Amino acid sequence: MTWRSFWRLLREFTGDRAYEQYLEHRAAAHPGEPVLPEKEFWRLRTDSRPPSGCC
Numbered sequence: 001m002t003w004r005s006f007w008r009l010l011r012e013f014t015g016d017r018a019y020e021q022y023l024e025h026r027a028a029a030h031p032g033e034p035v036l037p038e039k040e041f042w043r044l045r046t047d048s049r050p051p052s053g054c055c
Contacts, residue, residue, distance in 0.1 A: 018045060 001009075011017050019041050026035045037042070 019038050022041060023035060027034065
């Protein structure tokens with residue numbers, strides 16, 4: 001496994017590619033429609049997750 005493929009796999013596993021995947025989906029399924037700015041996307045994604053029960 002190359003460093004690049006490892007890095008890609010790690011980003012996929014941790015959810016770091018979520019915004020990129022969102023943009024790809026919007027471009028394919030809803031071309032020409034506005035998209036959320038990255039900061040807003042992450043805020044909504046974080047707010048919609050259930051609490052982990054920690055702390």
